Amino acid sequence: MSDPSAQQPPEHRPQRRAVPPHPVLPAREQEHVDASLTEVPAPARRRYRPRAASRLWRSRAFRAGAVITLLALCALVILVLVREQTGTHGFLVGLGLATLPVPLLLAAFRWLDRVEPGPWRNLLFAFAWGAFAAALVAIIANTFATRWIATATADPASADTLGATVIAPVVEESAKAAAILLLFVFRRRDFTGIVDGVVVAGFTATGFAFTENILYLGSAFGEDQAIGTSGLASVTAATFFVRIVMSPFAHPLFTVLTGLGFGVAALGARRHRRLRRIALPLLGLALAMGMHALWNGSASMLGPWGFYAVYGAFMVPAFALLTWLSIWTRQRELRTISEELPAYAAAGWMSAAEPLALSSMRARTVARDFARRAYGPAAGHAVAEYEAFATTLAFLRHRAHRGAAGPDFVEREHELLHHLWERRDVAGPSLAYAAQATARTPLPPPHRDYSGYNPYRY
Numbered sequence: 001m002s003d004p005s006a007q008q009p010p011e012h013r014p015q016r017r018a019v020p021p022h023p024v025l026p027a028r029e030q031e032h033v034d035a036s037l038t039e040v041p042a043p044a045r046r047r048y049r050p051r052a053a054s055r056l057w058r059s060r061a062f063r064a065g066a067v068i069t070l071l072a073l074c075a076l077v078i079l080v081l082v083r084e085q086t087g088t089h090g091f092l093v094g095l096g097l098a099t100l101p102v103p104l105l106l107a108a109f110r111w112l113d114r115v116e117p118g119p120w121r122n123l124l125f126a127f128a129w130g131a132f133a134a135a136l137v138a139i140i141a142n143t144f145a146t147r148w149i150a151t152a153t154a155d156p157a158s159a160d161t162l163g164a165t166v167i168a169p170v171v172e173e174s175a176k177a178a179a180i181l182l183l184f185v186f187r188r189r190d191f192t193g194i195v196d197g198v199v200v201a202g203f204t205a206t207g208f209a210f211t212e213n214i215l216y217l218g219s220a221f222g223e224d225q226a227i228g229t230s231g232l233a234s235v236t237a238a239t240f241f242v243r244i245v246m247s248p249f250a251h252p253l254f255t256v257l258t259g260l261g262f263g264v265a266a267l268g269a270r271r272h273r274r275l276r277r278i279a280l281p282l283l284g285l286a287l288a289m290g291m292h293a294l295w296n297g298s299a300s301m302l303g304p305w306g307f308y309a310v311y312g313a314f315m316v317p318a319f320a321l322l323t324w325l326s327i328w329t330r331q332r333e334l335r336t337i338s339e340e341l342p343a344y345a346a347a348g349w350m351s352a353a354e355p356l357a358l359s360s361m362r363a364r365t366v367a368r369d370f371a372r373r374a375y376g377p378a379a380g381h382a383v384a385e386y387e388a389f390a391t392t393l394a395f396l397r398h399r400a401h402r403g404a405a406g407p408d409f410v411e412r413e414h415e416l417l418h419h420l421w422e423r424r425d426v427a428g429p430s431l432a433y434a435a436q437a438t439a440r441t442p443l444p445p446p447h448r449d450y451s452g453y454n455p456y457r458y
Contacts, residue, residue: 067125071125087222090218098210098211106127109203113199116333117388127204132207134204141175169289169293170289192267193333194329195329197260201256204255205252221236249319250295253315260322261282267402294314298310358394360434363434366433368380370430371383371426374430383427386423387427392416393420396413397413
């Protein structure tokens with residue numbers, strides 16, 4: 001077999017960097033070190049992208065600048081509005097308390113996305129949209145709607161209840177769903193399944209809850225300052241317990257239903273995608289609004305114990321069910337890798353042990369650690385890139401089987417194979433060691449026949 005990288009133009013061939021001398025390793029690890037390896041490829045820079053029309057709004061720089069400007073303006077306005085309602089001291093107290101659950105929630109969603117991590121720019125956009133744009137829309141729309149209902153009915157108490165139970169769920173879930181829709185449309189290559197929908201929805205809702213918690217906790221602190229209460233009997237403590245301790249997952253749980261709708265829509269075949277792209281996200285959004293309305297109306301419409309009844313009988317089981325579904329989907333992604341990559345091993349692009357090593361998160365970590373110890377930090381990074389490219393390749397081939405791959409399937413597949421081939425010298429021994437160290441048997445699945453599959457041999 002000839003080297004596919006030799007067929008690339010010179011400007012597309014990655015530059016290689018020297019590998020530091022091999023350290024002294026235990027005998028079990030030393031046998032996997034290739035003494036002839038003296039260099040590893042530089043970080044990947046070549047990415048295949050279809051050519052777009054030369055229009056201003058198709059420019060990445062223009063779109064990025066427009067999004068950043070919009071979010072910055074929303075952040076400034078929301079800062080002014082929240083500070084006006086809470087005061088400076090209330091804002092600072094609310095900011096400090098509202099920050100506590102954010103790292104835990106983001107880490108949980110990022111852990112779920114470890115198999116094929118999405119770009120950080122998408123996740124940061126989702127969080128910023130929820131914290132600034134969606135929160136701003138919610139504050140303005142909810143305030144306007146509640147005042148209009150109060151004026152029309154001459155009953156402010158009923159207006160607050162109706163606004164919280166009916167208006168707020170519709171406005172807030174729609175505003176948060178806009179971030180998922182934007183990424184689904186404009187970052188379609190990064191939005192390929194259920195996990196992507198859940199993670200994007202989780203980041204968006206966490207950002208929204210962060211700003212909302214600042215408002216609620218800051219207002220509670222201002223109320224305590226006005227009436228002179230403090231400690232565990234304060235309104236701030238009660239608000240912190242309900243919103244931060246008991247239900248930090250409330251907003252993510254609602255919006256994840258919308259994310260599931262978009263994620264399932266992304267899985268469909270292209271010939272059925274138009275109907276699925278409309279119906280499934282709308283269904284998920286309707287479920288998110290319904291759950292949000294039930295949560296908001298639990299205390300005001302179901303009596304003093306309604307909140308705890310809904311929390312125990314509905315919210316906790318729903319959270320457990322969605323958590324199980326997310327973890328099961330993550331494991332399903334790993335099975336997809338073990339089923340799709342043996343075709344490339346049969347064609348000679350990788351060894352038989354690599355697909356099974358790549359389908360284990362523990363084996364991936366072992367391979368990266370081995371490469372760092374044996375060849376240096378640059379090699380560890382090369383193995384991490386190899387794992388990422390191989391994962392993307394497996395999912396791309398899986399989508400092709402379902403008829404969901406785009407017209408640029410061949411170009412994308414060849415680009416990914418190019419990157420794998422450039423990193424095979426360092427990734428191969430590392431993954432072979434990881435397969436043995438984690439007891440992964442280097443045999444292809446017996447139910448798949450690859451004898452006639454050789455379209456990539458040279």
